[in-house]
Structure formats: C-alpha cells, structure tokens
C-alpha cells in the first residue's frame with residue numbers, strides 16, 4: 001500500500017461552510033494515497049454514516065480507506081483496514097475480527113511500542129507525535145525528527161512500513177524527511193497529515209504541495225547522503241576561487257546569532273571577507289530576516305533560554321527560504337542545557353554545515369573519544385577521517401572538524417587541511433570567526449547555484465558547500481600565517497587586528513599557492 005501521503009480526517013478543522021466530502025474529494029484529486037477516517041466526538045451512527053460516504057468517494061479514486069480506532073465500523077463499511085492506538089483493541093484480536101489481508105496500523109511513540117508492533121505483526125506504524133500539534137492533546141512529549149530516526153532504526157529488518165504524524169506541514173516536510181533518516185539509512189514510507197490539508201481552504205493544492213515535496217525529497221535522499229561533486233586539488237581550488245569571488249561581488253547578508261564574547265570580531269571578519277553581517281537574536285524578527293539574509297550562523301557559545309527560541313525560529317525560516325544554516329555547537333558537551341538545546345535545534349531545522357572542535361563534535365555524536373574543558377577540546381580522535389565522514393553522513397550535512405589539522409567532509413569525501421598558525425589558538429573566538437566565514441562562503445555558494453529541478457526536495461539550493469567550507473578554513477588559516485609573520489605582530493593582542501587585515505587582503509592566488517589540502521581515504 002502506498003502510504004506516502006496519508007490523510008487523517010478531522011471534520012472539526014474544516015474551514016467554516018466547507019463540507020467534509022468536498023474537502024476529501026479535493027484532497028483525493030491532490031494526490032493523497034490513503035485516507036483514515038478519524039471521528040473523536042461523533043456517535044456510532046454518525047461515525048458510520050461519515051465512514052460509509054467517505055468510503056464510496058475513496059473507492060471512486062481507488063484510494064484505500066482505513067478507520068481510526070473502531071474495528072466494528074471498519075467491518076461495517078468493508079474498509080481496507082484500521083488504525084489502532086496503544087489503548088485501543090490489541091492487534092491480534094483485531095486481526096482475528098478483520099477479513100484476511102486487512103491493513104492494521106498502530107501508533108508508536110517509543111522503542112517499546114515499536115518492538116511490540118513488530119511482535120504483533122502490524123502492517124505499518126504511525127510514529128509520533130513528531131512535533132507539537134493543535135489537532136490532538138498529546139499525552140507524551142513530541143519525539144522530534146531525531147527521535148523518529150531512532151524508531152525507524154528499530155524497524156530495520158522488518159517489512160513494517162512507517163509514517164510520521166504530528167505537526168507536519170509543507171513548510172517543515174523537507175526537514176522531517178531529511179532529519180529522520182536513521183543511522184542505518186532507514187527512511188519514512190510516508191507522512192500522515194491532518195490540519196495542513198483539512199484546514200486548508202484548498203485541500204487539493206495543499207495535498208499536491210505535500211506530495212511534490214515528499215517525492216522530491218525521497219529522490220534526493222535516495223540519490224546520495226550529500227552532494228555529488230568530484231574534484232582534484234586543482235578543481236577544489238577553482239571552486240574556492242569562484243566562491244571567494246562570489247562573496248566579494250555578491251556581498252551576501254550573513255545573519256549571525258552568535259555569542260557575546262565574539263560578536264564584534266565575528267561581524268568584522270564577515271566584512272573582511274567581503275560579506276555583510278547582521279547580528280540579531282530576537283525570535284520576533286526571524287521571519288523578516290530570513291527574507292533578507294542569504295545565510296544564518298547559529299553559535300551557542302553563550303546561550304540563554306530566550307536565545308534558543310530565536311535560534312529555533314531562525315533556522316526554521318532559513319530552511320524554508322532554502323538558504324544555508326551553519327551550526328557552531330560551542331561547548332556543547334559542557335552542560336545538559338547546551339546538549340538538550342542543540343538537540344532541540346536539530347529537531348527543528350537542518351544544518352548545512354556543522355563546525356566544531358573534537359570535544360564538541362564528540363559530544364554531538366555521543367562519543368566519549370574526545371573530551372572538552374569548557375569550550376576547548378582536550379583530545380582528538382583515533383581516526384578523525386572516519387569520524388568526520390560518519391558524522392557528516394549521519395547529520396546529512398558538511399562537517400568541519402577543527403584542530404591543528406582540519407578535516408572537512410560531506411559524508412563521502414574527506415579533505416585534510418594543514419594550514420594555520422599557533423596564534424590562532426591563543427586568541428579567543430578564532431573558531432567562532434571561522435563559523436562566520438563558513439556562513440558567508442556558504443551563502444555565496446548557495447546564491448551561485450542554480451535552482452535545479454531537485455531543489456524542491458532540498459533545504460538549500462544545490463550549492464557546493466563542501467568547497468565553501470574548505471575555502472573558509474583556508475582563508476582563515478592562510479591569513480593567520482601571513483598575520484603571524486608580520487613585524488608589527490608581537491603576540492595575541494597585535495595578532496587579532498592583523499588577522500582581520502590579512503583576511504581582507506587575501507587573494508585566491510594566495511590560497512592556490514599556499515593551500516595544504518589533500519583528499520584522504
């Protein structure tokens with residue numbers, strides 16, 4: 001059964017004056033692939049009438065109809081199956097009552113529920129709620145897209161299909177599909193939607209939009225975990241040149257939600273590379289700013305409760321605008337608050353690049369291999385190449401692991417970069433400045449990319465973000481080598497302004513000559 005666009009009805013959400021059957025027919029024309037009749041307040045006679053009329057309509061469109069909770073109603077109208085909740089009739093009893101071959105689905109919110117669904121041989125599971133929803137009073141916390149990935153992994157090796165439910169809209173569907181892919185590459189078979197279709201004045205358009213995003217995302221998720229550029233050292237330096245020139249000619253507006261320690265130097269380094277900074281954190285202005293800016297940096301260095309709200313909204317709107325979001329999880333291992341905040345952010349939006357030192361990226365990946373002292377890393381990985389590649393694959397973005405040697409990966413290829421000067425580690429905020437430069441370069445790469453056919457399924461355009469991240473690392477590290485050599489530089493105090501000057505003066509030719517970059521296996 002095709003569960004890709006699964007409509008769950010709710011007559012209480014229909015726009016005033018819109019009849020249920022009219023909305024249902026429009027949704028069917030728009031391409032819903034399965035319908036569940038869900039009546040939470042109707043008495044049995046009314047439920048039966050609505051289910052019978054809906055079944056006749058679905059039959060005309062050859063779309064299977066399932067009944068929520070009520071096996072008796074499903075039997076009475078000869079429905080294709082039932083959807084059961086955890087406190088409804090157990091699957092084994094429903095299976096005995098329903099005709100052979102009926103479809104039985106069950107709601108799952110935890111690993112325990114999924115294991116039981118496997119034991120009782122459900123045909124599919126409804127996983128959620130993913131996000132908060134106005135449609136149903138939830139009895140447990142939303143599981144988020146990352147929670148979905150964990151439940152999907154628990155379905156590995158079974159032929160049980162999975163749909164997600166709860167708060168799913170056309171504006172967050174791409175994030176849902178990309179963010180929920182499990183470590184084992186298990187993906188959703190469909191999405192169950194109520195209000196985004198039922199409450200819409202035009203259910204046909206709403207369904208069509210969801211379906212088209214679903215299909216585009218599926219194509220792009222199956223295609224590869226990351227983008228598919230192939231280059232030699234010369235080619236990557238060509239790409240870096242294009243992006244550096246792009247930053248200077250396009251001067252992208254780089255929105256930065258960064259920490260109070262580095263705010264000023266981050267704004268200055270952004271100007272130095274030729275981009276334009278805007279530092280803003282209020283949740284109230286995130287929607288407006290996402291329409292102006294070309295990229296967003298989220299740096300959690302000095303989090304306060306209110307700033308998380310701004311970051312949640314900021315990334316969400318920037319994803320929707322198909323612009324890049326760079327996450328700098330500064331000191332994420334230092335406190336539970338930082339950890340849970342990053343988890344919340346990654347449940348809400350898709351980063352284009354994640355940049356961090358070994359301690360930060362280990363904490364993000366749940367690894368104990370590298371530790372942190374506050375925001376500084378106190379160790380490294382045995383196999384940084386593989387770690388960076390695996391994290392990029394898992395998070396479905398470019399990952400930059402910083403240190404004496406830097407590593408950049410898109411989940412396929414890994415680049416090792418060996419430029420830099422020890423003074424970079426002596427001044428505060430050099431890592432944060434790198435986040436700003438990466439965002440500026442990604443913003444330019446995104447603006448330079450064409451709006452290709454597949455762009456609907458992505459959360460950015462198909463920009464070359466791997467080259468952007470590599471270019472940003474080379475810019476800062478090679479400029480640091482120039483700055484450290486200057487006669488007027490005597491230590492960290494004189495190094496920082498010199499670094500800004502050298503970044504502003506750096507030319508692509510300098511990078512071509514000096515880049516110590518190689519692709520590693």
Ligand SMILES: Cc1ncc(COP(=O)(O)OP(=O)(O)O)c(N)n1
Nearest residue numbers: 068083084085086107126127165192
């Ligand atoms: C596809 C799908 N998934 C989950 C649910 C929720 O079912 P349940 O937990 O039984 O809650 P109610 O729908 O009865 O409120 C669903 N209906 N469909």
Ligand SMILES: Cc1ncsc1CCOP(=O)(O)O
Nearest residue numbers: 129133135166167193194195
């Ligand atoms: C029935 C149900 N079960 C979990 S969330 C939910 C409602 C989802 O509704 P919406 O798609 O409007 O958020």
